[in-house]
Structure formats: C-alpha cells, structure tokens
Amino acid sequence: MPAEISQKDGLTLxxxxxxxxxxxxxxxxxxGTALQAEIASEKNSAGDVPQPLEEFFMLAAQLEEGVTQDWLSEGQDLAFSASKDPFFPEGxxxxxxxxxxxxxxxxxxINGSLLLTPPQIAxxxxxxxxx
Incomplete structure (x- = not known):
C-alpha cells in the first residue's frame, strides 16, 4: 500500500x-496537473549514520519555527527539506x-514544494x- 500526501492544489507525493x-x-x-516524475531510490539517507525516511517525516511533523530538517538519499537522487514558515504558522x-x-x-x-499540516505529515x- 503506498504512502501518499498532497497539498490542496493537487500536487501529490x-x-x-x-x-x-x-x-x-x-x-x-x-x-500534479501537468507533471509526473518518478524515481527508484533508497529509504536510508546518505552519511555516516543512515536515517530512515520515515524518521525524517516523524521529525518534520514536530518541527518548531526556525528549525529545518533535511534528508538526502544514499544515491543523492532524492532529497527533502522541511521547515516552519512564519507566514503559515500552522503549516x-x-x-x-x-x-x-x-x-x-x-x-x-524536478523540484517541488508542498505546504502541509503536522498531522498530515505524521x-x-x-x-x-x-x-
């Protein structure tokens, strides 16, 4: 079963x-409306201490303003960055x-961005x- 998350405008991960x-x-x-990109990648991050992708998203759901959480796959073909935007304090x-x-x-x-709620991410x- 896939894991899926989307923003109200229809962009979906x-x-x-x-x-x-x-x-x-x-x-x-x-x-998205006129976009479809797909890659095969890894669930673990690059670096000395691999971080599973689900752990990144668990931490992203608990972010505080001013903190950024980053994740890069072992093959460096997939990356995520999560932060709290002061203009959207609930997102x-x-x-x-x-x-x-x-x-x-x-x-x-391909670079994309989604504005999500912490419960969606969790x-x-x-x-x-x-x-």
Missing part, C-alpha cells in the same frame, strides 16, 4: 515499494528534489513505516 521487491528500494512519485513547508545523478546524456531535476510517516 507518493512513495511505494519497488516492484522488484529489493529491500530498502522505494519508488517516489511527484504528480510545514516541504521541499522535494527528484533527479538523475547519472553521467549519461539524460540528466534531469500520518504519512506512519504509512512509510509499512513500506
């Missing part, structure tokens, strides 16, 4: 397990990066635990 069943592999989709601003990091001729990048984190 969907994460589901890879069809191959490879452990730790996820499909990440960002869709969390989530920035999403999907991209190709290969050395071939089809490099691409529910999304719970769904991610099941993937």
């Amino acid at each position: 969907t994460i589901l397990p890879c069809p191959s069943g490879r452990p730790g592999c996820i499909l990440v989709r960002l869709t 969390v601003f989530l920035r999403i990066y999907l991209g190709s990091t290969s050395d071939d001729d089809c490099d691409w990048q 529910l999304f984190a719970e769904k991610l635990k099941q993937i």
